[in-house]
Amino acid sequence: MKNMMTSLTRAFEARLLEGALPGELEGFGEAERAEAAGFVAETAAVRAAGTPRIALTTFMAGERRRMRLAVVNDDMPFLVDSIASAISAHDIGIHRILHPVIAVSRDAEGKLVAIGAEDAEARRESMVYIEMERGDARTRRDLVAELERMLDQVRDAVHDWRALQTAMAADAAAIPSKEGGKLLRWFHDGAMTLLGHENWTMDGLASDQLGIARYTLDTPILAEASRNAAVEYFRKGGEAPLLLKSNSISTVHRRVPLDIVVVPVVTGSQITGLSIHSGLWTSAALFTAPDEVPVLRERLGRLEQKFGFDPKGHTGKAMAHALTALPHDLTTAFDVESLEQLVLTSMSVADRPRSKLALVKSPLGRHLFAFVWLPRDEIATSRREAVGAMLEEAANAKLINWSIALEDGVVALLRFTLDLRQGGTMPDAAALDDQLERMMRGWVPAVEAALAEQAGAASTRLALRFANNFPATYRTTATPEEAARDILRIATLEGPGDRSARITPGANPGEYRIKLYAQGGALALSDAVPAFENFGFRVIEEVPTQLSGGAFVHDFEVEAAELQGDVATIEEAVAAVLEGTAENDLFNRLIVESGMRPASVILFRAWFRYLRQTGMSYGLATVVDALRRAPKVAAALIEHFDAAHNPARGGDTAAIEAAKRAIDAGLDAVSAIDDDRILRALRGVVMATLRTNAFAPAAKEALAFKLDSAKVPGLPAPLPWREIWVY
Missing domain, CATH: 3.30.1360 (Gyrase A; domain 2)
Incomplete structure (x- = not known):
């Protein structure tokens, strides 16, 4: 047996390169040829009649591990292109294809006994050898299974070819339309690679399946709903044949959607079913002159007649050229109105490229x-x-x-x-x-046009200054409109420490995108992420973009509860924290979740610090949570403070009393004892405040409160008569 395999390997090696194209032999020396021949010989050693043998394994090609495939089969059309298409469908690169067709002799058990035999018992077998990129074990299993299914379909399509032709010829003879019948005869004569056919009746039964129609495909060649729609099409006077594209991708010959040819089955005067052909327009048919394609040539003539085009004149030739360039497998199926619009558009583009x-x-x-x-x-x-x-x-x-x-x-x-x-x-x-x-449009003109809609007269200046600063990766993923919005934010940054933020809703509820803009250097994630978390945002991902000129755009995807505050206010608050001009703590959640203004948050922050100094044991997070759970009480406390001390309101007594009632009502609704204690302590500080600079310019430097200490609950003795608290 070993001697036989050695002999077969040598015989294969001598024939392996028959018909090989020059590019397939690069890096294929004697040692590589011998190894490949041995692999093919081992695969071909035993093969039952009518059954392909497939072998797939890994090997070392120089310093790289790759895969090699051998497929031994009866010689028939479509093998190499179908196998190569199956491999490409798995995103595997092919490095070498050899396909000798060799006459062999086998014994009754399918064992190979001779190569190159010319006797009557010899048969020609296809020996496909392919080297390709390596795939993992699952990919290899899936590929072999795919090849087995595909080769079965190839075999049946080839075996049933005569019957497929007969079915097409029968339908060509039965169609009343003269041009429609000629189209089917044209398909019959070689314009279509016929792959499948079946008859279908209105009760949903299929019969007389040929070729690939014998198989239950993952995606049906023509779904049941589409078959019923085709019947309605014919009942309403639609012409036969009906040409369609399948959602099912052909595994035989070319990996493209199957072409479907549908003809009604008429019994008496009633449509009782459909004759459904599937296949692929041949490459030659797709590029045939339109005046030689049945049905299409008739429509070309009607268009020339409608517009008065001389077929030999410039415009007539332009129309014929447009139809030639457009895909015949579609244009032959289109109605006249759609075809007219498409052809005129194609002619217009040819005359004025755009x-x-x-x-x-x-x-x-x-x-x-x-x-x-x-x-x-x-x-x-x-x-x-x-x-x-x-x-x-x-x-x-x-x-x-x-x-x-x-x-x-x-x-x-x-x-x-x-x-x-x-x-x-x-x-x-x-x-x-x-x-x-x-x-x-070119990037700069497109950005300038988008800026014109958002910034008016300043658009040209802004586009010239910033549009070319965006890198190629940004330009391929962002629209000019988005770039314009980014430019308007970047243009506001004056120095290295300046920051800006922009918040937009995400695709789903609770999802947002926050863009941060910085000048002079990138923002450290260790700074940005904690700041976001203190505002109540959870960071999912971040994509940074560096612009030439020193600006950075950080695009964050975040999650948060529904934003209650004004978006512009939140954006300003985030920027202030990142600039270092506002504090970075959990009180900032009140801006997002309670709609509180940053100035009000500063007041709560100051009151909390005062209460902590007086001995309150509750921490910052606990106090913030209490305020989040009682937003009406928090708002009423701010309203009371504002009405009492804002000079612009002049001590609005009615507003003060209304705020007191709102505070009391809100406290009555609080059930958690800790929350109640915290809120009452804050109320005590508000009520004890006699004067403040909160509404004066000096408040930007430090907040000061004059307190009637006796009105602050829980203060330890001795109590001062008055107290000044500075924050």
Whole structure:
């Protein structure tokens, strides 16, 4: 047996490179060829007729560990491209593909007995050898399982090819539409790679399944609801055939959505079911001149006639070129009105290259097709993803596929397919086109335009000063409108110690984004996070951005209870703490959760310090919690103090009495004994205050209170007649 394997390995090694492209042989010396041949020989040693053999293992390629795959099968179409597509679908890079087709002889048990045999018993077998990036154990298991399923589907599609052709020919003969019948015959003659077919009746039963229609796929080729919608389409006079795109991605030949051809089954005068074909337009068919594509050529003629275009004139040729460049698998399915709008848009872009968008809904309303023309130089993954996200949001739909067409010229065509079946809607194409135009402006002009809406005449000056300071990573993730808002905050920073904050709601209740702006250096997380926590925010993540020019933008995602305070007030309070001009303690939670002004928080902070000096045992956190749980009492205490001492109110007696009643009513509602004691102590200090500088400019330096000590409950003896407390 060992001698036999050695002999087979040598024979494989001699044939392994047959038909190999030059690029596949780089770094593939004699030792590597011998090792690969041994791997293929071992895989091919025993194989039952009609069953593929698959082997996948890891190996050392120089200093790197990679994987190698051998697939031995009966020779048939679609093998290499289907295998390579399956590997790519797992995000595994391929480094080498060899595919000799070798005549072999096997005994009754499937054991390999000869290679290169030319006798009558010999059969041609496909030997696929692939080297690729390494995957973990789970990835390897999933890939092998995927290959097994895919190879079964390839085998059935190839085996049933004649029957698939027969079914297509039968439908071509049955269609009343002359052009529709010619389209099906065109598909039959090679314009479509036929992969599956089934007959479906109105009671939901499928029969006569061929090719991939034999399988229950994870995503149905055509869902039951869509089949019923197709019946309604035909009942309302829709022409056959009905061309659709499936949500199911083909595993055979090319990994793209399957093309579906639907023909009604008519018994007497009633539609009783559907004949459903699935496959893929061939590459040649997709690029066939439109005047040679049945149905499409008829629509081209109608458009030329409508607009009076001479087919041999400039405009007529431009229309034909537009139809040639647009994907035939879609344009052949579109109604005349949608096709007209799409073609005219394409012609306009060809004459005047620019960013442009057009939207077309599929015949049954299942899909939205978006055609987006962009400058070739702007085609990048980040740009394509941004456009896709814009479409998903506008249509409330999921993006299921995209493709790109690059021609001569300065624009490229991106095509997006979105699934509208789960509540998706047709967006406003004009509004989306405007949004695309704004997206595609140069960064500085786009930021300047956004600034013009927010800052008016100062927009040009601000854009010239700041717009180019943002790094590339920021520009790919933030909109010009967001940059404009950031610039307006950064422009307020005058020195290295200045800070600014901006708060916006997040995607879910209780989620917020807080942007902090600093000049001259980044903010230390050890400073920012404790400050946020004292305001009641829990930090989830932070993304810092450094601008040229010395500014920093720190983008925080935070969680908090619902903001009760004015957002602008909270922003100013956060900035003051980070600048060091306000204290950083838990009293700041009252600004966020109770809507208290920072000046009022300073009063509570001063009263707390006084009570601690007099011997009150409650700590800061306990006092803050008591005030948070009794916001009406806290507000009434501030109102009483303000009404009694603010010169602008002149000792408003009515307001003072109303505040007293509110305090008493609030205290009656307090159930926790510690909270009651704390609040009554604070009330005592407020009531004992005779004079204060809280409303004078000097309060910015220090707060002073003149107290009638006898009115402060719990003061230890001896009591002073009057007391001055300075904070």
